[in-house]
Amino acid sequence: MPALELIAAGLLGSQLLDAKYHIKDDFLLTQKVLTNLIPFFYQCYKGRASYWYWFEKAAAKYPQNTAVSFPRPKKNPPPLSFDAEGNKIYDDQFTLENYTYQELFDMVLRFSHILKYEYGITSKDTIAVSCMNKPLFIIIWLSLWNIGALPAFLNFNTKDKPLVHCLKISKASQVLIDPDCADPVRETEDRIHQELPEVKLRYINEPELLKVLADKSRPKHRAPDETRRPDDGDHSPACLIYTSGTTGLPKSAIMSWRKAFMASKFFGYIMKIDSSSTVLTAMPLYHSTAAMLGVCPALLVGACVSVSQKFSATSFWTQAKLSNATHVQYVGEVCRYLLNSKPHPDQQKHNVSIAYGNGLRPDIWTNFKERFHIKAIGEFYASTESPIATTNLQYGEFGVGACRKYGSLINLLLSFTQVLVKMDPEDENEIWRNPDTGYATKADRNEPGELLMKILNASDPEKTFQGYYGNKSATSSKIVTDVFKKGDAWFRTGDLLKMDEDGLLYFVDRLGDTFRWKSENVSATEVENELMGSKSIKQSVVVGVKVPNHEGRAGFAVIEPIDDFADSSKHSEMLNKISEHVLKSLPKYAVPQFVKITEQIEASHNHKVPKNQYKNQKLPKGENGQDTIYWLHNNKYEELTQDAWSGIMNGKSKL
Incomplete structure (x- = not known):
């Protein structure tokens, strides 16, 4: 040859x-x-663990790069116009705001001066932030990092008892509140003043504040390094992000400086984010996906982060076009919404090459790429509190549906720190242990198992897994020891995954009492507790059930009425009491979409309700077609008829 x-x-x-x-x-x-x-x-x-130093370095290196882009929705938008082909034009619905790194840095220093000298905030404070997606959120966040204070990102839908709980466990001294999402706080004001009288509520006049921060004559404050928590280590908290769990109320997961750095440097590198990139996120900034994997990677390398105030399928691609986005973030529900929407005139006028997020299901993966001309999907797996994430930047056809795709070298290295273990066939929430050795067994290829992540320093777990702020019992519950040998320690993800012959990892399902709906984690225990608060039922079981053509699992509640409502003639009155209570006390995403009434909820010998029997509930009428199930329609529970079910299936009625 x-x-x-x-x-x-x-x-x-x-x-x-x-x-x-x-x-x-x-x-x-x-x-x-x-x-x-x-x-x-x-x-x-x-003594410089803080991300602040990385942002400050980027601002000095890329002063004229656009740091934040915001397609601000107009309050009184003009009527939609049409192009030559008769397509609606959405550009006029937004005013595009851009801030360079120099402008953002100066605004942060000016707001830092206000926070320190007018609000009295120091590095000893934890400050709760209730804010929608907008530049204001990022300005508040970076200003707190400049001062050295600890930000706690509130889900701005949270209200009443859960909101008070969030403030208590984080020991927040003040709450900075965006006027556009202030209603839940206002509705809870009396309870906050009664239970937490020392907490100051500060409603921000956003338009006025932005004018002040743009005024070059206003004083600036760059905190001295020695006041910016110089004793912090890599495992110290950078911010708190609330997550739902099985305890019934939100928990404040610690985002450490190490996680912020690793997300910025390594995740950003894998997703090909550089100084020429623009990352558009319509995911809420109070979640780790947008905060840690969207904002932090962008601001580290001089890229632009474009924030969408609220996800809208009708304007998503318009915002991508206006901000010149190269990357967009998603959760699986978003991708399905976009695919189910009518063809959009801007869906081919954007410059997006990479869409990254989690929960994109294999059945729509390729269709999503092809319809919207996306070159690569960056699917990852992580939970808010997990020590590390897995990634799959997928081009072509290989790796569709996987949440981890690496080569042989990295797979070998990860095999020592990430494992799937067999689960007990009698209890899916328990790890199966070999009766002879007492140790766990790795799951076989293509066999679902819980993903465990190794805690490197088993004698001091918090240096690897920081867990939940002010909640040692919840932190301990996520750690399992003596898994493969005496004295080892592993983080329990609470999720079932499986690995194929090629070493690709795929998400299967969530374990336990938490399920995902409307891009949010729903605590079944919290919903059950609030159902009891209606004072119309003896007990309840809440699970997430699959609904065709919908991402995640919808809340399904099985309820046992109190004697006063046991008669079927009283069921309507009981359901009205329930709907009134849960709509007031729960975020919208946590309100059960379906309700089934039963005479008695059976418990096992150990007084636990076997929930698995409800997770596969067949809608709309059960396996035998005889069940009466109710659905939430116009804020009331109505019988789920075949016609109503057809409306849900064809998209005319929305859950």
């Missing part, structure tokens, strides 16, 4: 080998990790 042909064959062979084993990608990622971790830990050693 001639020399040139031998060389060509060799090159082709190496390309095929690399395509299968990702040798080059693994090498570059490993190199990236090794060359960046040492400087980070050295910076922590020098």
